[in-house]
Amino acid sequence: MAIGAIVGQAIPRLGWTAPLAEARLLGQWASVVGSEIADRCQPVSLRNGELRIAAESTAWATQLRLMAREILGRINAELPPGTVTRLHISGPSVPSWKHGPWSMRGGRGVRDTYG
Numbered sequence: 001m002a003i004g005a006i007v008g009q010a011i012p013r014l015g016w017t018a019p020l021a022e023a024r025l026l027g028q029w030a031s032v033v034g035s036e037i038a039d040r041c042q043p044v045s046l047r048n049g050e051l052r053i054a055a056e057s058t059a060w061a062t063q064l065r066l067m068a069r070e071i072l073g074r075i076n077a078e079l080p081p082g083t084v085t086r087l088h089i090s091g092p093s094v095p096s097w098k099h100g101p102w103s104m105r106g107g108r109g110v111r112d113t114y115g
Helices: 003-014 017-027 029-033 058-066 068-078
Strands: 041-047 050-055 086-090
Touching: 017 029, 017 041, 017 068, 029 068, 041 058, 050 058, 058 068, 058 086, 068 086
Parallel strands: 050 086
Antiparallel strands: 041 050
């Protein structure tokens, strides 16, 4: 019996199917979803079937949300069924206005100075 066949039989018995699928998705993102999509976003985490994806801009986050069904189809074609059931796509994180001990609570404060 070939080593590949032995490993293929052992993976499900050892419970490694889901961890290996997650590792493949996160490690080989471009080959799973395609280079055009992979150039614009990165997978962040996969928990309970929900894949969190961070886009490079808010415009790309919107575009990827519109393409969510296609992206999910590509992922499910490459990985075992049920590995990813939902996508959560977000844009880049916004900068914080909280700097130093004298900063305003709740943001930048009033910006209308010519009342």
